[in-house]
Amino acid sequence: xxxxxxxxxxxxxxxxxxxxxxxxxxxxxxxxxxxxxxxxxxxxxxxxxxxxxxxxxxxxxxxxxxxxxxxxxxxxxxxxxxxxxxxxxxxxxxxxxxxxxxxxxxxxxxxxxxxxxxxxxxxxxxxxxxxxxxxxxxxxxxxxxxxxxxxxxxxxxxxxxxxxxxxxxxxxxxxxxxxxxxxxxxxxxxxxxxxxxxxxxxxxxxxxxxxxxxxxxxxxxxxxxxxxxxxxxxxxxxxxxxxxxxxxxxxxxxxxxxxxxxxxxxxxxxxxxxxxxxxxxxxxxxxxxxxxxxxxxxxxxxxxxxxxxxxxxxxxxxxxxxxxxxxxxxxxxxxxxxxxxxxxxxxxxxxxxxxxxxxxxxxxxxxxxxxxxxxxxxxxxxxxxxxxxxxxxxxxxxxxxxxxxxxxxxxxxxx
Amino acid sequence: xxxxxxxxxxxxxxxxxxxxxxxxxxxxxxxxxxxxxxxxxxxxxxxxxxxxxxxxxxxxxxxxxxxxxxxxxxxxxxxxxxxxxxxxxxxxxxxxxxxxxxxxxxxxxxxxxxxxxxxxxxxxxxxxxxxxxxxxxxxxxxxxxxxxxxxxxxxxxxxxxxxxxxxxxxxxxxxxxxxxxxxxxxxxxxxxxxxxxxxxxxxxxxxxxxxxxxxxxxxxxxxxxxxxxxxxxxxxxxxxxxxxxxxxxxxxxxxxxxxxxxxxxxxxxxxxxxxxxxxxxxxxxxxxx
Numbered sequence: 264x265x266x267x268x269x270x271x272x273x274x275x276x277x278x279x280x281x282x283x284x285x286x287x288x289x290x291x292x293x294x295x296x297x298x299x300x301x302x303x304x305x306x307x308x309x310x311x312x313x314x315x316x317x318x319x320x321x322x323x324x325x326x327x328x329x330x331x332x333x334x335x336x337x338x339x340x341x342x343x344x345x346x347x348x349x350x351x352x353x354x355x356x357x358x359x360x361x362x363x364x365x366x367x368x369x370x371x372x373x374x375x376x377x378x379x380x381x382x383x384x385x386x387x388x389x390x391x392x393x394x395x396x397x398x399x400x401x402x403x404x405x406x407x408x409x410x411x412x413x414x415x416x417x418x419x420x421x422x423x424x425x426x427x428x429x430x431x432x433x434x435x436x437x438x439x440x441x442x443x444x445x446x447x448x449x450x451x452x453x454x455x456x457x458x459x460x461x462x463x464x465x466x467x468x469x470x471x472x473x474x475x476x477x478x479x480x481x482x483x484x485x486x487x488x489x490x491x492x493x494x495x496x497x498x499x500x501x502x503x504x505x506x507x508x509x510x511x512x513x514x515x516x517x518x519x520x521x522x523x524x525x526x527x528x529x530x531x532x533x534x535x536x537x538x539x540x541x542x543x544x545x546x547x548x549x550x551x552x553x554x555x556x557x558x559x560x561x562x563x564x565x566x567x568x569x570x571x572x573x574x575x576x577x578x579x580x581x582x583x584x585x586x587x588x589x590x591x592x593x594x595x596x597x598x599x600x601x602x603x604x605x606x607x608x609x610x611x612x613x614x615x616x617x618x619x620x621x622x623x624x625x626x627x628x629x630x631x632x633x634x635x636x637x638x639x640x641x642x643x644x645x646x647x648x649x650x651x652x653x654x655x656x657x658x659x660x661x662x663x664x665x666x667x668x669x670x671x672x673x674x675x676x677x678x
Numbered sequence: 679x680x681x682x683x684x685x686x687x688x689x690x691x692x693x694x695x696x697x698x699x700x701x702x703x704x705x706x707x708x709x710x711x712x713x714x715x716x717x718x719x720x721x722x723x724x725x726x727x728x729x730x731x732x733x734x735x736x737x738x739x740x741x742x743x744x745x746x747x748x749x750x751x752x753x754x755x756x757x758x759x760x761x762x763x764x765x766x767x768x769x770x771x772x773x774x775x776x777x778x779x780x781x782x783x784x785x786x787x788x789x790x791x792x793x794x795x796x797x798x799x800x801x802x803x804x805x806x807x808x809x810x811x812x813x814x815x816x817x818x819x820x821x822x823x824x825x826x827x828x829x830x831x832x833x834x835x836x837x838x839x840x841x842x843x844x845x846x847x848x849x850x851x852x853x854x855x856x857x858x859x860x861x862x863x864x865x866x867x868x869x870x871x872x873x874x875x876x877x878x879x880x881x882x883x884x885x886x887x888x889x890x891x892x893x894x895x896x897x898x899x900x901x902x903x904x905x906x907x908x909x910x911x912x913x914x915x916x917x918x919x920x921x922x923x924x925x926x927x928x929x930x931x932x933x934x935x936x937x938x939x940x941x942x943x944x945x946x947x948x949x950x951x952x953x954x955x956x957x958x959x960x961x962x963x964x965x966x967x
Contacts, residue, residue: 376929387725403723410723482828490929524914530831531913544810545830661722669930677747677917677925 322587327418330593335365337591338598339378339394341581342370343558344449346614354610358601364594372398373535379404382586386413391588395595398448398581401438402491402656403665405445405582410661414444415585421596422446424603428621432650433580437506438658445582446599449554449611450618452576452642452653453492456541456551456569469548471573472500476519477548481528485540485549486520488532490672492577493520495656496550497672499574506655513671520675532676541567553642554617569642571652578653609634616643713737713937733934740938744922748942751919754833755901758841762848762897763890765841770852770889771882774859785853788846796843800910803839804830807911831913839907847896855889856882891958899947919943 270276284292345352345368355366372378379399382392386408399405408414419426425446433447457469464479475484475496487493495505497516508516523529530546538555540546542564553576556569583602585595601607608621609628616637622644629638641649659665714733718726741748773784791799806813809828817823829835859882867881868874905920912918919939926936 376931380928380931407723407725410721411725482831529914536910539804543805543808545808545828659723662717662720665723666930666932673925673930677744677922678915 322412322415325415325592327421327593327596332362332364332593332597333591334363334594335367335591336396336594336598337367337369337394338396339369339371340396340398340448341372344370344398344581344615344617346611354602354607357607358598362597362601364597366598375400375402375404379407383407383413386411386587389588391590392586394586395589395591396583396598397586398583401436401580401582401658403659405438405584406659407662408584408586409439409444413587415587415589415592416443417446417585417596417599421593422600422603424600428603428605428608428623430620430622432578433620436580437655439582445584446603447580447620448583448602449615450578450580450620452553452571452578452618453487453496453550454553454569454571454576455548456556456567457548458541458544459566460544461547464547468568469570472496474548474572475550476500476523476526476528478526478528480548481526482530483545483547484529485537485546486523486529486532487537487550488534488676490669490676491656492550493532493676494668494672495577495654499572499577499654502574504654505577505657508657510667510671513668517671517675520672524675524678552617554615557616557642571649575652575654578655612643613637616640618643618645709937709940713934713941715934717934728934736934736938737942740935740942744919744939747917747919747922748946750917751902751904754837754840754918755898755904757837758844758901759848759894759898761837761841762845763893766845766848766852766893770849770856773849774853774856785850788849792846797906797910799843800839800906803835803842804910807835807838830911831916833916835911835913836907836916836918839911840901840904843904843907844897844901847900848893851892851896852886852889855886855892859885887958891955894954895951899951902947903943 346354352366352368355368359365378397382394382397385392399408419442425442429446433450435441439445455469455472455474460483461474461480462468464483465474465477474480475486477484486496494513494516497520498505498508498512500519501512501515503512503516530540533540533549535555537546537549537551538559541549541551542559551569553569556567559567583599585592589595602611603621605621605623605627608619609624609631612619612621612624613628613631613634625638625644628634628644637643645653657668659668711730712728713736714730715728716731716733718729720726769788773781777784805811807830808814809830814823814827814829818825818827829838863885864877864881867877872880902918903920905918905924908916908918908921923936923939923943926932926939
């Protein structure tokens with residue numbers, strides 16, 4: 264045996280005989296490998312399947328004739344959207360007296376998307392959302408609810424007040440032909456609101472959407488973070504009608520909005536909180552919803568004003584819907600009918616100050632305490648001249664349509 | 679009997695482990711699966727569900743679309759951590775070394791704002807920082823600040839808001855580690871001719887590194903994912919990754935993209951922290967913690 268034989272080198276032998284993988288390690292890795300293989304098999308079979316509401320109770324074959332009154336109603340709505348007096352809601356109390364139905368009223372909706380995100384998983388599994396009436400603005404969420412069969416179709420024979428008293432502007436709308444699933448709760452306008460500081464900075468009152476692009480107001484302009492509102496205002500500024508716009512138009516509107524951002528004009532993109540920014544004086548001119556400014560005037564900011572821009576306002580509708588799986592649909596439709604009674608509509612209009620769907624309420628409101636000014640305001644009872652200035656939102660044709668709109672306008676907000 | 683003894687550790691850790699599995703591992707796994715799925719083609723708005731397709735390009739797409747906001751969140755969080763460290767260390771030092779019998783009172787005072795909701799405190803900051811508010815309009819009037827000064831909507835406002843909310847999370851770990859510094863060691867250092875500056879730099883500071891590390895973890899990670907402060911105090915160029923995930927999830931309902939974003943954030947943070955721990959010296963931390 265040659266002492267120099269490399270096979271006898273101690274270091275080499277130590278290295279060769281060193282344990283690379285012990286038996287325990289081998290078992291562990293094998294187990295992990297099997298686990299991973301099992302996981303991948305599991306993953307491949309994964310994938311949330313398409314929804315299917317339980318067959319027999321599918322809204323499409325909903326039978327109104329077998330429904331019974333349960334004398335209770337779960338009503339989800341937006342805040343400050345119903346008459347309130349000393350902690351109670353007079354119209355709800357009167358409703359209970361007339362029909363015996365107890366309304367469980369909860370102003371839990373602050374945002375269409377957030378609320379929709381809460382109820383859509385339940386609807387997808389065919390479960391009840393816990394609500395009998397929900398109020399959703401016309402837009403992507405409403406179209407999605409309709410397309411997926413998640414709303415109970417309304418029986419017009421149970422809504423005589425609607426047929427008789429509803430305004431023409433909300434009958435047979437483009438987003439819900441024939442009012443198959445929805446009747447409007449209130450409508451509203453998206454226009455401009457400003458404080459005296461804007462008048463001071465501009466040297467005149469703001470009158471046009473172009474004022475939102477004014478360098479004199481740089482850093483003090485508020486825009487909305489709802490990309491439907493934001494995109495529509497961009498389109499209106501360019502003189503394009505949103506309801507008939509095309510993706511090319513959207514790109515042009517996005518360019519204009521990006522330019523506004525580059526010039527440092529908007530302070531930020533806000534949701535309902537835009538009112539606070541206006542009240543605090545951080546923004547001087549902002550996109551605004553008509554009724555909010557009325558409310559701000561009443562809560563200690565009388566100097567704020569809402570103005571209808573020259574280019575026009577966006578006209579939106581908040582609609583009452585009965586979600587699939589609702590437990591008290593007959594009570595719900597009874598309430599919907601009740602709301603279209605002109606007396607009730609007047610009581611609501613006198614508090615809410617958004618556009619009521621019942622024009623006949625005008626004369627009744629004029630007789631209510633504090634109602635004279637409300638009845639004469641074109642923002643609550645629009646006349647023909649006001650209607651001529653309204654524009655409708657673009658109605659998305661489908662998810663891919665919506666995704667295209669989002670991909671064009673989201674970068675402006677999230678930049 | 680012997681079996682019971684061998685099973686005892688599992689029995690004791692069982693509930694905790696089960697909680698972790700159910701509320702952490704399973705959701706993480708579900709999110710991972712979701713991030714690799716693509717939506718099935720839809721007709722109109724009819725939801726058709728998702729299909730698992732090993733869609734790894736989702737991650738590169740998420741990064742290319744939102745890397746600006748990722749980096750921005752990391753930068754903001756880094757600044758927040760540095761600011762809270764600079765502000766919080768003297769406070770913790772003072773309470774630990776000079777606090778005397780009132781230590782718990784001082785700690786309670788630092789924690790007092792947390793009795794109020796997080797969102798309400800941020801709203802209060804919006805009120806304080808508003809250009810027309812009490813603070814700034816008066817400062818402008820006495821010409822301490824230039825006319826037209828505004829801070830709301832700038833990165834400064836967002837960073838200040840997050841720093842304010844994170845300060846106790848930096849002060850408390852620092853206090854705990856400074857409390858544990860053996861006073862005898864400090865005394866020994868000065869006996870050996872160390873000046874008070876050297877005592878601090880060479881004895882106290884190194885011994886408090888575990889506290890700095892813990893404070894960093896408790897401050898940096900929530901700061902990166904913060905979205906409330908940007909919502910309330912932010913402007914047009916301060917969007918953080920938390921806002922993006924919220925928008926993708928709730929507004930755009932793009933669940934795969936949002937899950938991918940969340941995972942990138944989580945993995946990125948984990949890797950960063952592992953590196954940071956190595957640099958600081960994990961053995962030191964293990965020894966002291």
